[in-house]
Amino acid sequence: MRFALVGQPNCGKSTLFNQVAGYKAATGNFSGTTVTFTETKVRVLGDVVELVDLPGTYSLLGTNPAERVVLDYLVSNEVDAIINVVDATHLAQGLALTLELLELKRPVVLAVNMMDEATRQGMQIDGEKLARITHIPVLPVIATKGQGVRNVFASAFNLAREKKPAVRQTYSPELETHIKKLTEKIVSVHLPVGSEALALKLLEGDPQLIHQVSDAIPGIENEIQSSVDELCHITGRQAVWLVSKERHDLALKLSDQVLKKTKQGLSFRDRLDDYLLHPVFGYVFLIIIMFLFFWGVNAVGGIIEEPLMIFADQLNVKLLAALGEKGLLAQILSGALQGFTGGLAIVLPYLVPFQVGLGFLEDVGYLPRIAFLMDSLMHRMGLHGKAVVPFILGYGCNVSSIMSTRILEDKRDRFLASLLSSMVPCSARMAVIFGLAAFYLGPAYGVGIYFLNIVVIALTGRIITRFLPEDSPGLILEMPVYRMPSLRTVTAKAWLRIREFIVEAWPLLILGSIVLAVMNYYQLSQFTDVLFRPITWLLGLPSQVGTPLIFGILRKELSLVMLGQALGSMNFSQVLTQAQMLTYTIFVVFYVPCLATLIAIRKELGTKKMFAIIGITLLVAILASLLVRLVMAPILG
Amino acid sequence: MNFLQVKNGTWVRIIGFHGGWGMQRNFMQMGFLPGNTARIIRMAPFHGPLLIEVDGREIVIGRNVARHILVEEI
Numbered sequence: 001m002r003f004a005l006v007g008q009p010n011c012g013k014s015t016l017f018n019q020v021a022g023y024k025a026a027t028g029n030f031s032g033t034t035v036t037f038t039e040t041k042v043r044v045l046g047d048v049v050e051l052v053d054l055p056g057t058y059s060l061l062g063t064n065p066a067e068r069v070v071l072d073y074l075v076s077n078e079v080d081a082i083i084n085v086v087d088a089t090h091l092a093q094g095l096a097l098t099l100e101l102l103e104l105k106r107p108v109v110l111a112v113n114m115m116d117e118a119t120r121q122g123m124q125i126d127g128e129k130l131a132r133i134t135h136i137p138v139l140p141v142i143a144t145k146g147q148g149v150r151n152v153f154a155s156a157f158n159l160a161r162e163k164k165p166a167v168r169q170t171y172s173p174e175l176e177t178h179i180k181k182l183t184e185k186i187v188s189v190h191l192p193v194g195s196e197a198l199a200l201k202l203l204e205g206d207p208q209l210i211h212q213v214s215d216a217i218p219g220i221e222n223e224i225q226s227s228v229d230e231l232c233h234i235t236g237r238q239a240v241w242l243v244s245k246e247r248h249d250l251a252l253k254l255s256d257q258v259l260k261k262t263k264q265g266l267s268f269r270d271r272l273d274d275y276l277l278h279p280v281f282g283y284v285f286l287i288i289i290m291f292l293f294f295w296g297v298n299a300v301g302g303i304i305e306e307p308l309m310i311f312a313d314q315l316n317v318k319l320l321a322a323l324g325e326k327g328l329l330a331q332i333l334s335g336a337l338q339g340f341t342g343g344l345a346i347v348l349p350y351l352v353p354f355q356v357g358l359g360f361l362e363d364v365g366y367l368p369r370i371a372f373l374m375d376s377l378m379h380r381m382g383l384h385g386k387a388v389v390p391f392i393l394g395y396g397c398n399v400s401s402i403m404s405t406r407i408l409e410d411k412r413d414r415f416l417a418s419l420l421s422s423m424v425p426c427s428a429r430m431a432v433i434f435g436l437a438a439f440y441l442g443p444a445y446g447v448g449i450y451f452l453n454i455v456v457i458a459l460t461g462r463i464i465t466r467f468l469p470e471d472s473p474g475l476i477l478e479m480p481v482y483r484m485p486s487l488r489t490v491t492a493k494a495w496l497r498i499r500e501f502i503v504e505a506w507p508l509l510i511l512g513s514i515v516l517a518v519m520n521y522y523q524l525s526q527f528t529d530v531l532f533r534p535i536t537w538l539l540g541l542p543s544q545v546g547t548p549l550i551f552g553i554l555r556k557e558l559s560l561v562m563l564g565q566a567l568g569s570m571n572f573s574q575v576l577t578q579a580q581m582l583t584y585t586i587f588v589v590f591y592v593p594c595l596a597t598l599i600a601i602r603k604e605l606g607t608k609k610m611f612a613i614i615g616i617t618l619l620v621a622i623l624a625s626l627l628v629r630l631v632m633a634p635i636l637g
Numbered sequence: 638m639n640f641l642q643v644k645n646g647t648w649v650r651i652i653g654f655h656g657g658w659g660m661q662r663n664f665m666q667m668g669f670l671p672g673n674t675a676r677i678i679r680m681a682p683f684h685g686p687l688l689i690e691v692d693g694r695e696i697v698i699g700r701n702v703a704r705h706i707l708v709e710e711i
Contacts, residue, residue, distance in 0.1 A: 058666030058667070059662070059665075059666050061662055063659045063662040063663060063666075090693060090694065092692075092693065093668060093692065093693065093694060205658055207658070237671070240658065240661065240662070240665075241661075241665070241670070241671060244665045244670060245670055245671070245672070248668075248670055248692075273679075277679060277681070277688070279681070279682040280682075368697065371697065372681055372685070372686055372688065372697045373681060373685070375681060375685050375686045375697075375699060376681060376682075376683040376684050376685035376686075377683070379699075384699055385686060385697070385699070473656065473660055473699070473701055473702050473705065474686075474698070474699030474700070474701040474702045475686050475697055475698060475699035475702065476663050476664075476667060476696065476697070476698050476699070476702055477696065477697045477698075478667060478694060478695070478696055478697075479688060479694075479695040479696065479697050
């Protein structure tokens with residue numbers, strides 16, 4: 001048996017999911033799309049039930065891939081019951097989607113979430129009355145505390161076993177006439193969507209469904225058009241608006257019938273937003289919050305990394321001593337160990353606090369506020385405010401920034417955001433910036449590189465926008481109220497993201513390190529140096545840096561770790577000039593995303609776009625580092 | 638007039654939209670239905686987006702988007 005969780009964004013659907021999801025929860029893609037869902041197994045009344053958390057959606061019309069997928073999935077036979085989550089404090093808006101779900105004639109349970117928040121705001125909701133009117137079970141839930149969750153599943157379970165379909169509400173007589181008229185015409189069409197629901201979607205003008213139906217019944221477009229015209233003639237509204245308006249008004253009426261507002265709650269949110277969205281202080285707070293976030297991640301990561309690294313080095317020395325340093329097997333095992341400990345000691349100590357902190361910012365509701373503040377700046381590089389999320393994530397790990405580009409509706413926006421955010425220096429490249437440029441040239445150079453990085457990214461965005469003009473209309477985003485996140489939801493979400501690293505990227509790190517060890521053993525590096533010679537020559541770098549650069553694509557830290565091996569000294573001031581160190585660092589910051597990021601890009605955008613991104617970042621890296629060489633070499637000597 | 642011509646804090650009524658089917662659906666989902674009232678709560682600086690209260694929710698819309706919403710004074 002399988003239940004699907006459906007609800008509008010910010011209704012607390014995922015909080016409810018994470019209350020019951022164990023560590024076994026898995027994310028997946030709907031086939032052929034980048035729309036993801038999360039799935040887990042739940043024990044209900046002695047049976048094991050699959051629970052699917054679908055992406056948040058305001059309605060079921062196909063205006064974006066997520067909505068299309070949700071509709072297709074709900075009407076498929078894979079779902080035995082729909083659990084519709086609504087936010088009690090925004091009951092009328094939530095019920096608009098509920099009404100649309102009722103049209104599907106599937107078993108539906110309504111979970112009214114955030115009852116505690118509603119009570120605090122002085123609202124009383126008569127669930128029994130709502131259940132009587134809608135003929136579906138209505139259950140109060142406080143997902144953050146896990147209250148009422150069990151009842152929802154039990155109710156869904158019983159409903160699914162009885163296979164009791166929901167009954168839709170009746171709309172205005174004019175609309176009903178045309179629903180009936182169209183339904184009779186399309187009875188012969190065998191689509192998973194029921195005839196009446198399909199008739200409504202056709203009147204609303206869903207292009208894909210119209211296309212599908214007209215394949216089966218030629219000339220149906222004319223029938224639809226005549227209904228639309230007639231409705232427009234009688235009501236003075238386009239059918240697309242009429243249907244929405246009727247659902248909206250009916251939802252409002254329902255909410256008025258069952259909701260009593262006893263007192264006007266104080267708006268804590270408006271007062272907080274007066275500061276956090278202030279034209280001046282808003283940006284001050286943004287900088288402070290971001291600084292605290294990254295400083296906290298670094299502090300926690302540093303404390304854990306140091307002892308782990310010492311332990312890993314000792315282990316490596318012991319391993320080589322035991323197996324004999326010169327043997328191929330010893331080198332391979334040592335490579336594997338370095339790959340394993342690299343993930344454990346360098347990546348995880350930063351990734352875990354980063355994901356927890358990010359989950360906190362997300363659940364508290366701060367990310368949309370960053371989008372509001374940064375929108376105009378993002379437009380200067382051809383994107384809009386929502387695209388700020390991949391950039392923030394990029395400072396942690398580019399893989400998560402690539403995956404987060406899914407929140408953008410437009411394909412062109414997703415490509416540009418992926419390209420630009422992959423040039424944001426991740427925590428691995430931070431090691432190179434601080435370990436090389438900042439360490440030998442002074443911390444000011446480290447800060448300078450971060451600043452130069454932002455300028456170059458913005459410039460690249462502007463140039464690309466000349467060739468690929470911005471065509472998405474821009475930002476439309478709901479500003480959620482502030483909420484206290486629950487520890488359980490934050491950790492569950494962080495775990496899902498961390499597991500993606502463990503399962504997908506970590507094995508690659510280990511494999512890459514083994515390949516590197518083998519190459520070192522057979523001394524193949526002189527051949528790989530030749531590959532990069534045109535670039536290293538142009539940038540005035542010794543030819544030996546070619547191999548570290550190639551392996552830097554596997555793992556960005558390797559471009560620093562291997563530099564020592566390649567040049568024969570870890571004291572870089574003896575083997576490189578200051579200008580060379582700076583040029584090298586700049587090149588490493590921009591050139592070709594790491595292998596794990598490339599894999600993510602290929603998955604999200606396809607092979608062609610991946611190669612486009614490789615080419616563009618390589619070009620940007622050469623230009624930026626060449627410029628730095630020409631400007632800084634005479635100054636630094 | 639469109640939403641860009643509305644003064645901060647003034648309540649207006651939504652009467653219609655420019656733009657294609659997808660964009661109109663997006664507006665509708667966010668509560669921008671003809672007949673609903675709305676007001677600008679605040680604007681981001683540097684020609685940034687508008688924060689609009691409509692249908693009991695707060696929605697951020699970019700200036701290019703706001704231009705597509707037609708409103709009348711109440």
